[in-house]
């Protein structure tokens with residue numbers, strides 16, 4: 001199975017990505033986690049990534065592609081991937097499609113998890129109060145939601161036009177979201193054939 005998760009911050013793509021990976025046997029590739037791991041290495045590139053993440057800005061496309069491509073190539077050879085948080089821009093989507101074509105694979109579905117901004121904001125503030133990430137502070141949260149709307153939002157029509165968008169209401173308890181995603185995916189031809 002080869003999927004991507006398209007979702008604003010706080011929609012639960014990390015949780016759902018892990019569950020989908022466990023369910024399908026495909027590898028969970030979380031862009032934010034891989035970039036945070038690179039940032040922790042502390043070199044020049046790491047410091048650059050850390051600065052973008054701290055501000056809630058997107059890391060430049062070329063850096064993202066350099067960090068993520070090896071993981072995607074490896075997973076494609078080993079039973080598939082659940083891309084969580086990648087692609088997040090139109091140029092990244094184009095690059096991901098080119099990479100898939102080069103590897104001789106296609107994307108089965110783009111799972112779009114959506115929820116209202118006030119729900120997303122509250123979830124991220126709750127995560128912050130439970131010792132969450134350093135980018136879970138009120139002004140950075142608002143900035144991340146704006147960046148999502150402006151830059152990642154256009155991927156919804158992009159994947160709709162390609163006929164692979166699966167939209168799921170993420171304003172529900174995590175188990176209900178998981179059940180909805182699984183039932184929607186189970187109905188797709190690539191899983192039932």
Ligand code: AMP
Pocket residue numbers: 009031032033035052053054056057058059060064084085086087088089092135144
């Ligand atoms: P996430 O863990 O998915 O919430 O991502 C946290 C941060 O990592 C984002 O706010 C960005 O700074 C960076 N990031 C994650 N994925 C991408 C991506 N595909 N393109 C650019 N920046 C990204």
